Amino acid sequence: MAADTRLRSLRDGLLARLRGRLLTALAAVTSVVLVVAFYYPVGTVLIEAVLVDGVPTLAVFVEVVRDPFYFGELARLFAGESPSAVARDLLGPDRRLGIVGFTAYQAALSTIASVALGLPAAYLLARFEFPGRRTVRSLTIVPFVLPSIMVAVGFVATFGTNGTLNAVLTGLGLPRVDLLFTLEAVVIAHAFYNAPLVARVTTAAWESVDARAVETARSLGAGPIRAFYDVVAPQVYPAVLTGAALTFVFTFGTFPIVLALGGFELATVEVFVYRLVRDLNYAEAAALAIIELVISLGVLLAYLRYEAKNAVRSRGAMPLPRKPLIPQSPSLRGLFTRFGLAAYLLLAGLVFLAPIASMVLASVTGGDGTLTLDHYRFLLDRQRTGAAFQVRPWPAIRNSLAFASVATLIAVPMGVVVAVLTTRRYRGRKLVDAAAMAPLAVSGIVVGLGLLRGLVFGVEIAGWRLAATGAAAIVVAHAVAGYPFVVRTVAPGLAGLDRSLIESARALGASRARVIRDVELPLVWPGVVAGAAFAFAISIGEFTATVVLATGADAYTMPVAIERFIGRRLGPATAMGVVLLVVTGLSFVVIDRLGGETRGL
Amino acid sequence: MDFERSATDAAAEATDAADSPPAVELDGVTKRYGDTTAVDDVSLSVRDGEFFTLVGPSGCGKTTTLRLIAGFEEPTSGTVRFAGSSVAGVPPEARDVGVVFQNYALFPHMTVGENVGYGLNFADPPGGVSRDERVAELLALVDLPDAADRDPERLSGGQRQRVAMARALAPGPDILLLDEPMSALDAQLRERLRVQVRQIQSKLGITTVYVTHDQEEALAISDRVAVMRDGTPEQVAPPRTVYRKPSSRFVAEFVGDNNVFAGRVTAVDAPASDESDDGAARTAAIDVGGETLRVALGGDGVATEGGDDVAVGDRLTACVRPEYLRIGAGESRLTATVESAEFLGETTRVTLDWGGRDVVVRTRDPLSGEVAVGFDPADAHVIGVDRA
Numbered sequence: 007m008a009a010d011t012r013l014r015s016l017r018d019g020l021l022a023r024l025r026g027r028l029l030t031a032l033a034a035v036t037s038v039v040l041v042v043a044f045y046y047p048v049g050t051v052l053i054e055a056v057l058v059d060g061v062p063t064l065a066v067f068v069e070v071v072r073d074p075f076y077f078g079e080l081a082r083l084f085a086g087e088s089p090s091a092v093a094r095d096l097l098g099p100d101r102r103l104g105i106v107g108f109t110a111y112q113a114a115l116s117t118i119a120s121v122a123l124g125l126p127a128a129y130l131l132a133r134f135e136f137p138g139r140r141t142v143r144s145l146t147i148v149p150f151v152l153p154s155i156m157v158a159v160g161f162v163a164t165f166g167t168n169g170t171l172n173a174v175l176t177g178l179g180l181p182r183v184d185l186l187f188t189l190e191a192v193v194i195a196h197a198f199y200n201a202p203l204v205a206r207v208t209t210a211a212w213e214s215v216d217a218r219a220v221e222t223a224r225s226l227g228a229g230p231i232r233a234f235y236d237v238v239a240p241q242v243y244p245a246v247l248t249g250a251a252l253t254f255v256f257t258f259g260t261f262p263i264v265l266a267l268g269g270f271e272l273a274t275v276e277v278f279v280y281r282l283v284r285d286l287n288y289a290e291a292a293a294l295a296i297i298e299l300v301i302s303l304g305v306l307l308a309y310l311r312y313e314a315k316n317a318v319r320s321r322g323a324m325p326l327p328r329k330p331l332i333p334q335s336p337s338l339r340g341l342f343t344r345f346g347l348a349a350y351l352l353l354a355g356l357v358f359l360a361p362i363a364s365m366v367l368a369s370v371t372g373g374d375g376t377l378t379l380d381h382y383r384f385l386l387d388r389q390r391t392g393a394a395f396q397v398r399p400w401p402a403i404r405n406s407l408a409f410a411s412v413a414t415l416i417a418v419p420m421g422v423v424v425a426v427l428t429t430r431r432y433r434g435r436k437l438v439d440a441a442a443m444a445p446l447a448v449s450g451i452v453v454g455l456g457l458l459r460g461l462v463f464g465v466e467i468a469g470w471r472l473a474a475t476g477a478a479a480i481v482v483a484h485a486v487a488g489y490p491f492v493v494r495t496v497a498p499g500l501a502g503l504d505r506s507l508i509e510s511a512r513a514l515g516a517s518r519a520r521v522i523r524d525v526e527l528p529l530v531w532p533g534v535v536a537g538a539a540f541a542f543a544i545s546i547g548e549f550t551a552t553v554v555l556a557t558g559a560d561a562y563t564m565p566v567a568i569e570r571f572i573g574r575r576l577g578p579a580t581a582m583g584v585v586l587l588v589v590t591g592l593s594f595v596v597i598d599r600l601g602g603e604t605r606g607l
Numbered sequence: 608m609d610f611e612r613s614a615t616d617a618a619a620e621a622t623d624a625a626d627s628p629p630a631v632e633l634d635g636v637t638k639r640y641g642d643t644t645a646v647d648d649v650s651l652s653v654r655d656g657e658f659f660t661l662v663g664p665s666g667c668g669k670t671t672t673l674r675l676i677a678g679f680e681e682p683t684s685g686t687v688r689f690a691g692s693s694v695a696g697v698p699p700e701a702r703d704v705g706v707v708f709q710n711y712a713l714f715p716h717m718t719v720g721e722n723v724g725y726g727l728n729f730a731d732p733p734g735g736v737s738r739d740e741r742v743a744e745l746l747a748l749v750d751l752p753d754a755a756d757r758d759p760e761r762l763s764g765g766q767r768q769r770v771a772m773a774r775a776l777a778p779g780p781d782i783l784l785l786d787e788p789m790s791a792l793d794a795q796l797r798e799r800l801r802v803q804v805r806q807i808q809s810k811l812g813i814t815t816v817y818v819t820h821d822q823e824e825a826l827a828i829s830d831r832v833a834v835m836r837d838g839t840p841e842q843v844a845p846p847r848t849v850y851r852k853p854s855s856r857f858v859a860e861f862v863g864d865n866n867v868f869a870g871r872v873t874a875v876d877a878p879a880s881d882e883s884d885d886g887a888a889r890t891a892a893i894d895v896g897g898e899t900l901r902v903a904l905g906g907d908g909v910a911t912e913g914g915d916d917v918a919v920g921d922r923l924t925a926c927v928r929p930e931y932l933r934i935g936a937g938e939s940r941l942t943a944t945v946e947s948a949e950f951l952g953e954t955t956r957v958t959l960d961w962g963g964r965d966v967v968v969r970t971r972d973p974l975s976g977e978v979a980v981g982f983d984p985a986d987a988h989v990i991g992v993d994r995a
Contacts, residue, residue, distance in 0.1 A: 504710065504712060506708040506709075506710060506712035507712045507714060509677070509679050509699065509706065509708070509712070510706060510708065510712040510714075510771075510774070510775075511714070511725065512678075512679075512698070512699040512700045513677055513678075513699050513700070513702075513704055513705060513706040513775070513784075514700070514705075514725050514726030514729065514774065514775070514777075514778060515700045515701075515726050515728070515729030515730055515778060516700055516725075516728070516729060517698075517700055518698075524714075524725070524728075525714055528716045529715065529716055
């Protein structure tokens with residue numbers, strides 16, 4: 007009897023201790039996954055840049071930095087020429103930017119375009135009331151999660167020689183334009199992706215401006231424009247900068263869009279890294295990837311420092327009242343604004359809806375311009391009769407769904423654990439945050455290559471040869487690419503949780519781990535579901551690492567299939583794009599239903 | 608004239624006499640955050656079943672003290688003991704405390720009943736009743752018998768406060784900790800609820816530590832009060848003592864309205880009446896801005912400070928509550944001019960200008976112009992003496 011009680015208390019004590027260690031254990035597992043699937047592979051690739059034939063050297067770097075092919079006129083600066091001569095040539099008409107310079111240039115243009123396209127949307131969403139406003143606001147997240155290769159197909163279908171734009175222009179009797187493989191097409195495609203992001207963060211900031219602050223300024227004598235300038239703009243501006251900084255970083259590392267819309271003539275750093283990898287020139291690829299990483303991180307860091315200094319996140323208790331879209335009493339200024347908005351809506355419709363609509367249209371249009379289901383029939387035929395080396399649709403769909411499901415199952419717990427760890431207060435929290443967020447900044451090519459050479463080709467540890475299949479490597483690559491989004495959707499909810507809720511639960515007898523289960527997770531659940539949707543979408547649309555890992559294997563996904571089709575014929579690529587669109591859409595509905603209410607980024 | 612001890616004060620002292628260890632004891636407890644010291648070498652003991660209040664202005668360390676007791680914070684140095692044994696390193700969930708926060712912290716994703724029952728996941732309901740019975744029992748105790756299925760978001764502030772109280776009490780904690788539980792409520796509701804809180808506390812006999820910045824609330828609800836300032840209790844005493852015999856100028860001015868005078872002692876009189884007469888012994892004349900006021904020496908307050916040997920030339924600080932100042936009466940007199948008046952309903956609070964000093968009196972009738980006010984020297988309380 008007594009022994010029984012003692013045994014039970016012993017067991018209870020042990021269980022309590024185990025539960026107390028649960029978080030530690032989960033954190034350890036997460037770290038291991040990160041090391042195996044990210045840090046180790048990326049490390050093995052990057053080390054190539056500084057280790058030639060086993061000897062540490064900076065020669066590869068120096069070569070890349072001094073090569074005008076990469077750095078244009080700036081390379082001469084690195085090679086030791088006088089800065090004034092370089093500056094003179096840079097301002098001259100025949101300047102060469104080099105690949106790095108061009109990448110930065112197109113990223114800057116894309117950022118300007120995205121902000122220009124995103125700000126009016128933010129104004130519309132934050133300041134006007136109209137039916138469907140909430141829906142439009144939610145929809146701004148959609149472009150961000152659309153598979154980039156699908157967007158590229160949409161753009162080819164819109165702006166290509168036989169695209170919808172030229173069809174419309176011909177119909178109107180206007181001259182045709184050829185935007186494909188031009189910088190303009192790339193920049194517009196980037197704006198398609200990033201303008202909604204700018205709009206989203208700006209709208210959130212604009213909505214949090216307290217109406218009473220504006221009213222105070224007005225009562226103190228400021229006119230409406232002055233009040234906007236003095237009160238609203240300073241609160242909105244940091245958000246615009248957030249959107250711009252993120253846009254720059256995303257577009258600096260762009261890959262599928264440029265690959266599909268720009269070709270190698272407009273190669274950006276990432277595209278060139280891919281090319282070098284294909285040519286097996288790993289050392290130069292690694293050096294270039296490191297330079298890319300340094301520039302991206304530099305921009306992010308500069309921005310984060312700025313944000314830390316200027317963070318004023320007051321949540322307006324009373325948001326600004328929204329104006330009706332149709333003015334009750336027409337005034338000149340009101341009409342002017344509405345006219346501008348109407349023009350903007352037309353442009354936005356063209357940029358956001360035309361690519362998707364064109365893709366759908368192109369998928370049912372034959373070479374002679376008649377409606378046909380030939381492209382879908384082609385996919386079915388290929389499925390039935392395709393040779394082993396050919397890309398078939400069903401394995402692509404099956405792989406995409408399977409990879410995305412497993413990747414989501416890995417990414418969600420990882421993301422939640424990291425979110426919990428990064429919202430606690432302790433020394434070195436920022437370091438943990440940075441280490442956990444690094445996958446967002448590192449080139450997908452490098453991750454893919456590292457996994458390919460590290461895991462798929464096998465690692466020898468203490469005489470054992472460990473090798474993963476291409477499929478497994480793709481899944482972990484996707485999980486690593488997706489979990490930062492889970493962190494980003496879950497962490498704000500956790501950080502915003504009232505500390506006294508947690509303390510109340512603890513005072514009532516719940517252990518720390520139990521509080522996470524009973525109080526914190528249920529309250530941030532919408533964020534977890536949104537994070538899962540993100541992780542799933544990232545996986546479904548991931549192209550960069552997948553295309554590296556799927557080489558030669560039968561582990562190709564829908565985006566890889568589209569890329570393989572797009573080179574030869576647009577029709578099947580658009581049909582495959584529609585299939586991807588439908589599958590992605592359906593998956594979102596399922597995740598939404600499984601998890602209940604969702605919430606955006 | 609003489610302030611009698613209340614029944615509760617006497618009871619508190621009686622418990623103190625018994626030799627059982629205090630329910631909560633802080634022994635030289637200090638809490639630092641970086642360079643700031645939130646709680647500075649605090650030693651306090653809360654008796655079993657006592658309603659003990661920490662009161663003070665914001666930033667005085669009262670909430671941190673409560674959090675140290677709850678176990679949300681660990682002291683930088685010093686020891687917290689529950690019933691004689693140290694709780695160092697014991698996490699909050701193992702301390703058997705019930706906590707009610709200012710914002711109530713009801714779990715928004717649970718019903719009222721689930722909130723109240725949450726602590727019963729980790730402890731069997733006291734009294735051998737079922738979980739549901741216990742929840743019903745507690746909801747009845749806080750006068751919300753039919754609220755179990757309701758959504759906490761749809762309750763009023765006062766109702767939420769009572770649910771939070773029921774939730775904290777459900778597992779039958781040894782100690783109840785309340786952190787400004789009423790400060791989000793309007794004044795009338797606050798007064799009603801504090802009566803209810805005190806009734807529940809008395810009924811259960813649970814040791815309670817209450818934190819508030821509202822000195823009136825502290826006086827109304829507590830067995831004993833600790834007035835805190837800069838991380839240290841300035842005075843720990845029953846409400847009446849704190850009110851009538853503040854131990855420092857800070858306490859005198861923080862708790863209620865007060866008139867504090869300081870001046871040189873010009874004369875010390877021999878006792879007017881018999882020595883045995885309740886310590887109403889000698890009086891001292893002090894010179895305040897050229898006028899002479901008389902205050903009684905001795906009694907409990909200043910005697911230990913050496914009230915018996917106050918000498919001419921010492922600097923003496925004393926206070927007189929406005930309600931003891933009488934118009935045109937009193938042994939110790941001063942003449943001042945009416946500066947402003949606030950009509951409060953039952954009384955009017957009149958501020959007088961006395962040679963540049965503010966003097967506050969309470970009257971029923973309006974005052975104007977120049978008035979003579981006075982007080983009985985025995986109604987003045989000597990706060991401190993600086994020896995010459």
